[in-house]
Amino acid sequence: MKALLRRIxxxxxxxxxxKCATATSFTEQEVxxxxxxxxxxxxxxxxxxSSRYRYAPRDSHAVRGAVLTLFDDCFLAFDEGMNDARQ
Structure with missing residues (x-):
């Protein structure tokens, strides 16, 4: 699972x-x-x-969960691009 999260x-x-580089804030719908x-x-x-490696096919809900896990674990954040744009 860690390898899959890293790939994502x-x-x-x-x-x-x-997406974050041009925005100063986001609405709930934009998020x-x-x-x-x-x-x-x-x-x-x-x-x-999956065609080259032994990754089991994942449904959209599982992939969305993985993306949300990356946000929850602070590997992804909506303010990353905003900080880069200000420098």
């Missing part, structure tokens, strides 16, 4: 930073939309990895 982090980090986008990106990446 790798593929989600830059899109999240790019939900960003998490949905990251879930789609991660699911697509896991599907492509």
């Amino acid at each position: 982090l790798d593929v989600c980090e830059m899109p999240l930073i790019q 939900t939309n960003i998490i949905d986008d990251l879930t789609l990106i991660a699911k697509s990446h896991i599907t492509s990895l």
Whole structure:
């Protein structure tokens, strides 16, 4: 599971930073939309990895849970891009 979370982090980090770079705050709906986008990106990446590695197929709910775990564990944060943009 740790390896899978790392793969999801790798593929989600830059899109999240790019989305946060131009914003100073987010509405609840915008946060939900960003998490949905990251879930789609991660699911697509896991599907492509499953053809080469021994990753079991994951449904969207499991992938969304993994994305949310990365936020909960502070590996992903909505203020990352905002801090980079201010410097």
